[in-house]
Amino acid sequence: MSDTQEIIEIKFADHRGYVPIGSSVIREDALAKVTGQAEYSGDISRPGMLHGKVLMSPFPHALVKHIDTSKAARMQGVHAVLTAKDIPGENVFGIAIADQQVLADKKVRFVGEPVALVAAEDPFIAAEAVRSIKVEYEPLQGVFDPLAGIKEDAPRVQEQGNILLHTKVRKGDYLKGFADADVVVENVYRTHGQDHVPLEPEGGIAWIENDGVLTIYSSSQYVFRDRKQVARVLNLPVNRVRSVNTTVGGGFGRKDDVTVEILVSLLASATLKPVRLVYNRHESMMTQTHRHPTITRVRTGATKEGKLTSMEGVVYGDTGPYSSLGIFVIKKMALHLGGPYYFPNYKCDSISVYTNNPIAGAFRGFGIFQSAIVHEQQMDELAAKLGIDPLEFRLKNCLREGLSFSTGQVMNEACGIAATLERLKEYMAEHSLRFSRNMEVV
Amino acid sequence: MINNQKDVLMDLVINNKHISIRAGGGRCLLDFLREDLSLMGTKEGCGEGECGSCTVLLDGKAVLSCMTPMERAIGREVTTIEGVGRPGNLHPLQQAMMEEGGVQCGFCTPGMIMSGVELLNRKSNPNRDEIVEGISGNLCRCTGYRKIITAIERAAEKMS
Amino acid sequence: MKVRGIGIGSMVYGVGYGFSRPDFASAEVEIAPDGTVTIWSGASELGQGIRTVLSQIVAQEFGAAYEDIRVISADTDKTPDSGPVSASRSTYVQGNAVLAACKDLKQELISLASELMGVESNLVEIQNGQIAAKDKIGKIISFSKLASEMHVQGRRTHGFGWHNNRTLDVDKNTSQGDAYSSYAWASQLVEVEVDTQTGRVKILRLASATDVGKAINPQLIEGQIEGGAVQGLGFALMEEMQVEQGVFNNANLSTYLIPTAADVPPIDSLIVEVSDPSGPYGAKGMAEPATIPTTPAILNAIADAISKRVRYSLASPENVLKVLGKIDGSGKEGFLLLEDIPYPVA
Ligand code: FES
């Protein structure tokens, strides 16, 4: 071997592990998960741990006149019973805007809203203590539909009014676009609410470390925001709170905002003991966020050659009584209501409305899920009216490099919608699939 | 310690080990496994018999431990995910779940594997319909099930 | 009678937060003397596989073995802030931050390698899992050897990376502007069979063409596609929150049904890769795009089969029978008229 070819070390023995990007390596957490070793929020415990439980509102909209916790507080094994007045800092949280109360203060705004908290030595006692809390409510008229919520005389869900955000998208001249259209399709669409059902319900455990740091282990999508939100409610410096993520049993947007983190922290700091709180399925479904139900009216115009000319739409999103991410979910809808197609003219309004329905927030799809239900049916109806194949109609109108989105943003070379449609076209050919065969089978 | 039910003597075999302890009765088998034996691999996804994440084997038969009174396990044999296979000594189904991508968040995984193991014990070569039937009581919100079904097929091949 | 139909659903999804909202991620990497690497990442692992993806990125960048990478995630005492796991941004933004952290250390690696091999540093490259001199065949050094040398010589072994996904805000009154830095694209095809007697809809097949930019781990991508499609299928056919006067009446899993293994059709994951220069290796966000097209594709396929549209988004047997005129249609899908919903003024 010549000097110039001196090999410092041959790598081949070590080489076993090299896998290029694009390889389907086994997940690094797979082993822990198939053997049952992975620790989820409910699997963590600490010596002397107490169990938390939440009293939830049975009313969608009511004034809280009086809360009597005396019986619960006297029960054997109960270490703390907390209501809004026991909160050391601000009784508020919220992922986008802080408009949600941690524990109901003067009024409740949805069924399932937390009103009081209990920490007890076992879950049975905690449940019994929660049942023994007496709350005097004065039911109020509620808002159960966003269209009713925007009326002048509607009951106010939030003091500042029921419209959370009105987003406007204006591109080109939509009226001229409709004048240029040979066909127009106009419809109303309603989409329903969906529960994320992460298989692991929300849960967490908190305790105070020896050095005084409040420590929270929870099933979360973002520990740094959890920590900030906890600090504000507990009136602690942010760097005195530690938030740690456990293995998470599915999130899908549900665990983006705080779930139980503030609640376990309040109980841990009141009792100076570790407190764990894991929602059961029913509690999780009642008190956590969901997919926004929406109502959309839309009209879409095209020329007889099959070119889209204009779209006008309005979306009403039912965000429940607090924003969570409803401010951005519904905003995003306004931009995406036209879908992956080029519209020279576009007018869309989306209005996120407070109601007394279950809270809506981030859920995989984030408004585009609802938008696509609208724009894709519009596209099919237009294609049918024009007598054009639905896939060809999409290809004819889809965004491409150089064309602009509803916001006027010009697409670059990464614009991939045509490639996905072409791929489906190939797929249809490979499998001899055709539209509108009206094929009957017995 | 839990509730006011009387203590019972829990004398049974768990994961091939005989145990005999006094424990507060009147709870479900799931709580007994998790709270008294710290066998945390068995999960609670609903507590109402709808999701299958609490599946364990009782005398070799898959049962929902959240719906099974703990007393029913006395004198019998319980197998949980901890008894199926450990790192270095995995059950073929655990190995196949890893390789085929049958695991995402993993919360359904222990229950899913227990149902799969029971099926593979019953039938050495289950067809797709039988596999679907075998895990139809186990909910998974992440994977869409297809890779789990493939994993069970692969495990069956390996085991035969 | 049973009739079949085909339907398509397409979508565009603006990845990340957009509108100039903070959309950053940071990460740290450390090389141990035996050539193992630790990543500190603030991103939560929800089951999507971000820890695996980040490990693959580091393995690729350093030429280290995938098994030798360990990830410590989401602990405010230990990891840097990586922003939330949402908006399909993890691979895109956090992946870029990990790339930046690797880059931060790569200069150290390369200068040391160039000294050890006696070649100019611009001739050193990390390729196919090994560190080699570009023009001199045979000059190769393993990452683990280099790692140990770094420690012997007291070089910097800890790298930090920060990635800011900068976007612009839009005009308040018109929403015109470059709101997002990256867009994701997907189209799905569904074939259904509708039983016109019972209203039951059966999905016979589903094909999902998802543009992921670059599939860093195809199996994880397929997992997202399959799981996402089944969530969309659940929404279209069976999942409905029944809310009356603010009360969620079916808030339990015995009455709120989600798909089981028996509900799942054959799914063909068609991975499309139109590279995005702003993503790691060209990758785009894809977890949400995997679920969005399914419901509209199903609704369109039903319309293709029965020539009538279920305007309410739930195609339950009851709602299908209503649009077929087989049962009274005065339910919630027989609903709002256009004039109930005026367009706001321009
Ligand atoms: S926890 Fe037992 S079936 Fe869900």
Ligand code: FES
């Ligand atoms: S992997 Fe998450 S529920 Fe199955």
